[in-house]
Amino acid sequence: MPELPEVETICRLLRQGSNNHPTLTGMRIRSADLLWERTLAEPTPLEFQHRLPGQQILDINRRGKFLVFRLTDDHLILHLRMSGDLVIEPQEAPIPAHHRLILYLQGEPLRLAFNDTRKFGRVWLTAHPNQVLGRLGPEPLEPSFTADHLYQRLQRTRRQIKPLLLDQSFLAGLGNIYTDEALHLAKIHPLTPANLINPERAEQLWSAIRHVLQEGIRRNGASIDWVYRGGDFQNYFRVYQRTGQPCPECGALIERTLVGQRGTHCCPVCQSLPALNLRKE
DNA sequence: CATCAACCCTGAGAGC
DNA sequence: TGCTCTCAGGGTTGAT
Structure with missing residues (x-):
């Protein structure tokens, strides 16, 4: 990974x-x-x-x-x-x-x-x-990738936020680990439709994405399973592969679900879905 | 446009 | 002990 x-x-x-x-x-x-x-x-x-x-x-x-x-x-x-x-x-x-x-x-x-x-x-x-x-989306750590830029792109689609972040043509570089980590840090549920994320939440997400990526780089990456390259970011995961363990924010137990065929880890308390059924038209 | 399943592979872990 | 089965994971492709 x-x-x-x-x-x-x-x-x-x-x-x-x-x-x-x-x-x-x-x-x-x-x-x-x-x-x-x-x-x-x-x-x-x-x-x-x-x-x-x-x-x-x-x-x-x-x-x-x-x-x-x-x-x-x-x-x-x-x-x-x-x-x-x-x-x-x-x-x-x-x-x-x-x-x-x-x-x-x-x-x-x-x-x-x-x-x-x-x-x-x-x-x-x-x-x-x-x-x-040529089909890759923006580099998340480049200065040209701003919170407003992210918000504008989120507005253009109703896709679920997690599969969207994994789509390399939307944003280049995120995989399953850093996507789960970023969504938890931003307190956004992985199924949230992208166009329901308001400017404030978009900025939190932007900040979270950059934070987890920078931390990952600072720790020389994460070494998981049989692949070892010397990084130790795996020791700082908030949700990834922490199913059943307490959320570092609120102590609720981390749940694992499937989102777009991908194993997904999130906190049922911190990351709540917007009330979709209340939305009209 | 959005979602989904199959495919490519191996090795780890579970179940027997 | 050793066998078989299932599964994870990124990205592409094709179907619904």
Whole structure:
């Protein structure tokens, strides 16, 4: 479940380097080893092998939950989906289970590996990154994403707020964890129709979204289930995976329901639905 | 336009 | 112990 904060954490690690490895920026890709073909969304494996070697990594950025490597001629774009991770390791190390794509680097005895247990992750090599990223909604942490901007967008639809926030074309970067956390912080029920959220509540939601994302980044993301990347935001969840435990605000027991086929955690007291049945016309 | 189900996958956990 | 079953999860696609 890498969401925006987890992808941002990985992005910074690759860009800035760590005790164990230097920055990837400026390095050249020597060769690629594609171990699971379906990981590659485009182009064909043959063209990928032909085009990638020799290209230099000019820049590493994040857009929504996508990692974007700007290369000499192309953009290398990765989506980690459920279980993906990127690791830098010695080029001669044994190849762990679930490695799907390995990029060997020039001039350093290192490789960059895409590990993805569930095989949902995808990689694109393209000269036209907008064809992959173009439908994404605004970046929630950008200054241009204001509370009023959010309110205006909420007004345009009657969709339930939780599935709407998960829709990457509405807003880029939220997944199940941070959506549940943000809705609880803003005291909004996940089924609330978006256009019933007034400017005041919209501002609370805007603030909550940015707060949980910034906290997630500050804690280096959340490590849950079998995916561990060193983050500890999971220790600060207010509702996510806390079914039956007390709400940090009011002490009522957190409930788990399904909303748009997604496991959803919320406080039955803090997050109440507007009285829809009283609405006329 | 909004909602829903199926699909892609694996491993963890439950039930037997 | 070891088998089988169910389920979670993001995003895409197609149906209602």
